[in-house]
Amino acid sequence: MYKSQRELKKDAVRAFLKDCKEGRFDGAYVFSGEEDYLKEHYFGLFKKYFLGPGDDQFALTVFDDMSFVLEDFLDELDNVSFAMSNRILLLKDVDTRKLKGEPRKQLLDALAAVPQGTAVVFYYDSAYLAGDDAARRARQSEITALGKSARLLEFSRQDARELVGWIRRHFEAEGKRIDDQTANYLILVTDADMVALNNEIEKLALYVEGPDVSREDIDEVASRSTGVNIFEITDCILSRNYDRTLRLLTACRLNREEPTVILYHIGVMFSELLYVALAAARGITSVDTVAADFGVKANRKFILRRYFNAVSTLNVDFLKQCIGLISEADRNLKKSRLNKWTELEMLIARMISAQIRK
Incomplete structure (x- = not known):
């Protein structure tokens, strides 16, 4: 077998x-x-x-x-x-x-x-x-x-299904309950990192007065990973919300994130969006198939599921154009005299402009 x-x-x-x-x-x-x-x-x-x-x-x-x-x-x-x-x-x-x-x-x-x-x-x-x-x-x-x-x-990163069960067991040990949807949101906020998850579970167990942990509790207490900020930045680009994108970039800057790291993660997410769009165009809707074909890590499968909802309003040419813009921004970050955060802001503007023109 x-x-x-x-x-x-x-x-x-x-x-x-x-x-x-x-x-x-x-x-x-x-x-x-x-x-x-x-x-x-x-x-x-x-x-x-x-x-x-x-x-x-x-x-x-x-x-x-x-x-x-x-x-x-x-x-x-x-x-x-x-x-x-x-x-x-x-x-x-x-x-x-x-x-x-x-x-x-x-x-x-x-x-x-x-x-x-x-x-x-x-x-x-x-x-x-x-x-x-x-x-x-x-x-x-x-x-x-x-x-x-x-x-x-x-020891590999765990996939979302394994993590949901682990999260529920740990909350139960603290006398709390969490549903699958909220547990998946906590996974997203912590970028599926078990060290971060364990810390947030301990914080939430102390913070939440009632028996149930809600998404609002997570937003109030949990420390957001770079990954979840990048995910929101990607969402804002796709929805053409330039002001919200700039606020998220400012939050990353205040957290002392490196612009090159942020650019890398944006590149990963748009590459994964392209994988999903190519698969959907061929009638493939299985997350497991896409993950296997494109070498996507198991702990990111739950993100692929969200991408399938997004690509219905996108086209492959737009995503390819965005990846080209990201590659150009990467070269500029390495050689440009401009402030690196300014380069990122210019990239966001170009990607949103491409989305409007598509």
Whole structure:
């Protein structure tokens, strides 16, 4: 039976947890992926099962990319073999690409012979995989290579259906209720990030006096992600609401957002709109099909559903023109002497003008 990469990653995490519960441990692990909340949660479970109850202060040795020296790590690995209890050597965001030739061989040989009672954990947070496409690919390639010498666990962003169930369970634990539509709105506001969702659930549980959480409660309390501001900016462009767009840009500016980041997200959203418009023109209305055909991440499927409602009033040529304008603005941001926020405002005006002329 065929399984997607996403399902295979989930299976790997389930098998890892089962082994932990039954006392079967590997010598080395790699914790990676976009979802930091799940990564931290499962690393916490691993510590509990591997180290047992009590303070892990003396059982956990941490190296980061700045402090990592191969010789020190190898010495520590040898030393812990004499310890009376289990120990974890945690390497946080350590870029092993720096190790070439013999030093790299020494590291891989050490991972193949980790002493019993010791675990080496490479832990990479989502920021490690940030940056341009080339940097992300290079780092992901190294993580995959490490996975050949250690047990690789990758924690992907959850899709909307999974998150809705998770949100409802967490609110129920706080004595609150939330319906699916409101939960989906909270997902949109937090850009489907589980760390942000957890924080907002805690805030809302304290703020809401009655049993039910409403959209108005979310608007009153929740911190809005860059993603939701960008989504509203996109909506305003499509509805030709220039004044509202400028107010949203001002909010992004006050939040110290980078204009280049905002432009990138606008580009992503208009690219996804084009995917949906092309699919709809061919009679394809399945969100799963569009996501698979165009490589859209699972956690953005709920946004694709909203796009299907929008594209009925749009045409492909207009969306292609907008993407061309975004590409031109990207070049201008890199070389223009104009204020970058002014460049963004000019882009918005051009896109709205193109929408009026279509």
